[in-house]
Amino acid sequence: MRSRTAWQALAQRPLRFLTSAWPWRALAYLVSGVAFGATALTVLLVLAVAGLVSLIVVVGAVILLAVALSGILVSRIERWRLRLVDLDPAPDPHRRPERPGVRSWLETRLREPATWRELGFTAVSSTALWWMDLLVLGFALGLPVLLMTSPVDDPGAWPWVVVGLCLLPAAPYTVTAWAGARAALTRLLLEPRDGEPGRQLNEIRASRARLVDAFDAERRRIERDLHDGAQQRLVSINVMLGMALLDAEPGSPVAERLALAQGELSSAVHELRELSRGVHPKALADHGLAAAVDNLTARSAVPVTVDVELPHRLPVAVESTGYFVVAEALANVTKHSRATAAEVYARVRADVLTLTIRDNGVGGADAAAGTGLVGLADRVAAADGRLRISSPVGGATLLHVELPCR
Known part of the structure; x- marks a missing residue:
């Protein structure tokens, strides 16, 4: 089973973990955390001082308001960075303003508990978390490198090279463990509470x-x-x-x-x-998606080229969604596209099923025209997938679907 978080990756076999992308993702998470934390602290301190100094005029209040709302931007970037070590996206706890305009947006944000919780997280992240990121990076990577290069200045310090070489293999585990802990803390602080829109x-x-x-x-x-x-x-x-x-x-x-x-x-x-x-086709239940697609395309009125290579049986919900995506797409090709040929392509990469259905028809596929695309998009979205379509008038139609297989 594919790891979804840095902590889950640590439970893998050592060789598999070391050759995976997780140590590098964890390193990128901590390095970007140091850079972003230092930048955020500097900017916020400058804004806070400027706001206090100019408080006697209106502009000072505006600057301090920006500092108070800075947690929204910082938390949004932190949720984006979180995807480096936690593949499940963290939901946004903010609700949409009832009316358009800046005033309605400000009133909504200032009344939300999530805004002040995010401001507290920003204070903790800017003053403590990125320092801890820097400390872990220094201990896991800086110290071994310093020990291994010590004979450059003192030839008699060569035993420290051995110590540095012994410490270096532990660096991926140290970096990944702290990245996982930091990500878990970030998710805990930024996760929507009961009653908030994200939850x-x-x-x-x-x-x-x-x-x-x-x-x-x-x-x-x-x-x-x-x-x-x-x-x-x-x-x-x-x-x-x-x-x-x-x-x-x-x-x-x-x-x-x-x-x-x-x-x-x-x-x-x-x-x-x-x-x-x-x-529900029997071939799908008995033999899987590849066999079901073969049976489906064999009955198509339009000649279909099939290129489906799946390494194993997929989860039942994924197979079912994938089959009906292909079935609905080919039905649209037959009814609306005036195509003379179509292609079905499917692969599984990084635990994501990618389906592509292409035809050489006249294009112009429109969800509002009753071609079943709305229902298809709803079905894909229910499986936590993504659907994209390209169908220029007079050109080929391309339907691209990605379905997570976790």
Whole structure:
């Protein structure tokens, strides 16, 4: 399972951890923390002094207000930096102002507890955290380098080279451990509290994901019931009609009615199979996304080139979402694009399924035109994925989807 945080990365096997990007990500997190913390402290001190000195005029109050609201900008940058060592994004706790304009924005922000919590975090980060980042970097990297270069000034200090060489292999673990601890503290201080919009948004996303999972489970149940129940019963009836047709006198009215009934029943079985595939294809449940896409494209009215290479079975929700993305995209190609060829490409990289569907049609795909793109975007968003579309009028249409597989 892929690590989502720096602390999780530390639990990996030593060789895998050392050859991964996590030590470098942790190093970038601490180095950028030192640079950003020192810059923020300098700027805020200058603004605070300038505001106090000029407090007798209106401009001083404006500067001090900017200092009070500085936590919003600092925290936003910290949430962005947090992605270096914690892949799950930290939600923004601020709500949107009720009215447009600067005054409404200021009133909303000054009344929010999150604004003052972020100001407190800014004070802690500017006065303490970046100093600790610098201390850890100095101990983990600066000290070993200093010991290893000590014989340059004093040839008799060569034993310290051995000490430095012994300390250096521990540097990736020290740096990553502190980066993980600092990230956990940052998330704890900046995470939305109960009742704040960010937490409510997380709950909405989780609820939407649960609904999608429940719908997928229900679709699979319906598919099993259709396949194992009604479809098998109709096939049995079709066989019995065939046996009755053999016993009937050829050319008689009874034989004609039996043949007609058998034909209608065969059409019903075929339609039921198509319906069953649309609800939840059996190939998807039994063999995975690659096989299901092959079956889907084989039935497409437009020739489709398939390039799908998946290293293993993906989570059920990801496979289901990916399949219906391809199905809806190819349906749009057939109905609206006037294309003569299409391509389906799929790969898994860094635990993200990337799907690309391209055609050589006339373009101009519009979500408002009823092409199913809105529902497709909602389904992808419910899986915490991203959907991008390029469809210039008169040109090819490209649908690009990214679905996390964690």
